[in-house]
Amino acid sequence: MSANLINLLIEATGQTLYMVAISAILGTVFGLPLGLFLATSQRGELLSAPWVNKILGLVVNATRSVPFIILVVAIIPFTRMVAGTSIGTTAAVVPLTIATVPFIARLVENAIREVDSGLIEAARAMGATPVQIIRKVLLPEALPGITLGLTLAIVSLIGYSAMVGAVGGEGLGDLGIRYGYQRFMPDVMAIVVIILIVLVQLVQSIGERIATAVDKRATKSGGQ
Template identity: 50%
Template sequence: MIFENPIGALLLFLRETGNTFYMVFVSTLIAIIIGMPIGIILVITEKGGIKENLKLNKVLGTIVNIGRSFPFAILIIALMPFTRLIIGTSIGTTATIVPLSIAAAPFVARVIESSIKEVDKGIIEAAIAMGSTPWEIIIKVLIPEAMSSIILGITLTIINLIGYSAMAGLVGGGGLGNIAIQYGYYRYDFSLMIVTIILLIILVQLIQWIGNSIAKKMNKK
């Protein structure tokens, strides 16, 4: 029980909280690198977009929809051979980053797409009238104007990944979910499970507060 060895429990929580941060934020970064270009392409290639290409738009949209269709518990198992090929193992904290990133990338793509679609069409038309190139419109108009909404979307992505990382404990992924599964469930130490749940709630609330604060600052700018 946690009360019988508080120092050991504290060290365990510190280690696994660090693992959770590591998994979630590296996965978020990779998902942004993959998902942001896809989201931008989905917007500019749609009907009436600045680089209309309906075939490419349909293909990318289908890929994104397929990627979002897999429950994470199934995805993490299905990707084990791919994870083993890249990382060398399918078990552990670092290995979990692969399925987390792949699960989050389609979500990020849709977040970026919906955020950019909120940009006032008049601003885009004004940029086109001034002779801006498609690249300049993307970098200087679409992304800056949508940044507040993008920040909120990325915040939601991080929160979802915290939940996914907890499920990764089922396959020895490490993090707070690993405490809940390995110690709370398998060893019947429900005090550890309760503390884990409280920490996850605090972590989610903290991330949401930070995301909201940044988004408000970006919106004022």
């Protein structure tokens, strides 16, 4: 393999990491509070707002139901408005983020709903406000599940980032298509696949370690 191709692989890996990192950060910034609200805003819950919950739930489900490659094409005008262009690494962040926000929101919602309701009732009995219950009970107890959810979201983002290569998104997917497929260079395609697998394994391993570290139940049982 030539030095030029090695440089292209390094550059493409950097582009993929950039897309995944920025999209994961933005997706968490918007998806985490959305998931918290969805988990606590049904009728009779801490932030009871059933109609808002229903509307947001429909929007989240609608966004999640659109195949990613179709979403990328469908929002090209919006991507161009936000990023100034519809191609390139920065432009790819827009559809990646839009696809990630509802995904993270549902994962966070599920993690919050797995918290023992008895803990919430105990906090209420002690006079804690809804915000205090969310901050001091729900989030700490759900943190391992949220961490694993975010890990799953990042793994999905790595796969999505490869898809945007088909529509000018750059990164490893673009390199695999241009060289591995269009120029009939299977060795490049194989290396791209290996790099993607390594990235997924690293993210999964790190996420599981963090989830174990923040799991109070595992810490208590280990101490015993």
